[in-house]
Amino acid sequence: MIQKVNKTEYPELISVWESSVKATHDFLKPEDFIFYKELIPNFFDNVSLHCIKNDQQQIIGFIGTHDGNLEMLFVTADQIGKGIGKKLLLYAIEELKVTKVDVNKENLTASAFYKHFGFEIKSISDVDGCGKPYPILHLELIK
Template structure:
């Protein structure tokens, strides 16, 4: 049973570890240098961010998302439980609160692109670089709620 709850200060290390494992499982297109730089940014930011965390019955994080206004900045799932519906549960939670939810997805992350399309998102545009100007094209998406 997966429960959604707000993040806590004590979740920091577990969430950074989850993020690292999720990125290593899904973002093989990142250069080693960019992966290291992004890791440093995330490790400094994530433990203090206001997140929605999916936890198991032992209160251990299985996934999380970051919403800013009606834009989902991040959705990451523990690779050990990918495909079990946790991403869907988090996304449905967000869409219930923000029917016109927007997000960006790396164009090279084909599994994530397919997931968002199956969840009712449509493309609204593209960027040749990510939000930090790195050479990782983004697809901009909006939920058709």
């Protein structure tokens, strides 16, 4: 069941983010990983956060959305490939009316995931939103 995230759960979101990024963003320099880990909590209050929990009530995946954009989707490393990301993405599309997402160009698995659900490349940026040299694919849902 997908539910809203409570502010008291923000530290748990960081753990999910860290697990997910370590498993999927092997192109990140270690110093950039630390940079983003410190930065990500600043975004939580600016997005609508929803999550999926396991039987022990631990968050195993979450999304952050804002204005029709999927700003973040992260799943713990041990849950990648088990349908959690799919559930979160479909919820974002169907219930939260998401039509756009940005993804690291070097994260081939993520870009293939979004393309599988009907997202197409609309543009590409040479650097990410922080000006770091990680190209970003700007994807839009084509219906």
